[in-house]
Amino acid sequence: MDHPLAKSRLSTMRDARTENAAFRAALQELTLMLIYEATRDAEVAEAPIHTPVARTTGYRLANPPLLVPVLRAGLGMADQAHRLIPEAQMGFVGLARDEETLQPTPYLESLPKDLSGLPVLVLDPMLATGGSMLHTIRLLVERGATDVTAICTLAAPEGVQHLADSGLPLRVVTASIDERLNESGFIVPGLGDAGDREYGAV
Numbered sequence: 329m330d331h332p333l334a335k336s337r338l339s340t341m342r343d344a345r346t347e348n349a350a351f352r353a354a355l356q357e358l359t360l361m362l363i364y365e366a367t368r369d370a371e372v373a374e375a376p377i378h379t380p381v382a383r384t385t386g387y388r389l390a391n392p393p394l395l396v397p398v399l400r401a402g403l404g405m406a407d408q409a410h411r412l413i414p415e416a417q418m419g420f421v422g423l424a425r426d427e428e429t430l431q432p433t434p435y436l437e438s439l440p441k442d443l444s445g446l447p448v449l450v451l452d453p454m455l456a457t458g459g460s461m462l463h464t465i466r467l468l469v470e471r472g473a474t475d476v477t478a479i480c481t482l483a484a485p486e487g488v489q490h491l492a493d494s495g496l497p498l499r500v501v502t503a504s505i506d507e508r509l510n511e512s513g514f515i516v517p518g519l520g521d522a523g524d525r526e527y528g529a530v
């Protein structure tokens with residue numbers, strides 16, 4: 329997504345001087361824009377409605393998606409996404425990346441059993457090596473999902489390539505593909521550890 333307002337919110341998030349509360353606020357506003365972009369081609373159902381003046385056609389999402397925030401950092405996107413799509417169901421995945429191996433360690437999985445026919449929007453601000461997103465998407469595909477969109481505020485080229493190489497059915501909506509990963513697996517220039525910047529260091 330390329331939009332001046334998205335760039336402005338992402339810059340607030342990147343700025344090391346931005347405190348937790350302002351970081352969460354900017355993430356919420358950017359989430360609104362990313363969800364708006366991700367649902368641009370969503371199927372709509374029509375039904376006749378009456379305005380105070382005339383009869384016209386009303387629209388709603390034909391097949392509301394499942395929202396899946398990846399804890400912790402994705403939790404900061406969940407309420408905003410739900411506000412935009414209140415009829416959506418929500419599932420949860422909890423992962424913490426091992427600082428040495430960079431592999432995701434799963435600690436929570438709360439998803440509907442059957443996802444066939446259901447579009448899924450995965451919410452995680454960061455796509456770095458792509459390991460956490462791939463783990464999450466595999467859980468979804470195992471349950472029959474065939475239409476998965478990863479919503480990330482920013483991504484590393486290495487992570488995008490990792491997802492592309494997986495051959496899994498997915499697309500990525502992001503406000504930026506940054507330069508690279510550094511030797512510690514952090515996105516450069518990035519914004520640091522998204523979970524810590526939302527909620528404090530663990």
Ligand SMILES: O=P(O)(O)OC[C@H]1O[C@H](OP(=O)(O)OP(=O)(O)O)[C@H](O)[C@@H]1O
Nearest residue numbers: 400401424425454456457458459460523
């Ligand atoms: O693409 P990857 O290399 O897998 O890295 C991305 C993951 O790292 C962050 O979570 P983290 O493990 O820091 O957990 P947190 O949200 O609890 O801080 C981020 O929110 C992603 O889930």
Ligand SMILES: O=c1cc[nH]c(=O)[nH]1
Nearest residue numbers: 456514515520521522
């Ligand atoms: O730069 C990064 C990489 C992984 N996870 C984060 O929160 N930030």
Ligand SMILES: [Mg+2]
Nearest residue numbers: 521522523524
């Ligand atoms: Mg983190």
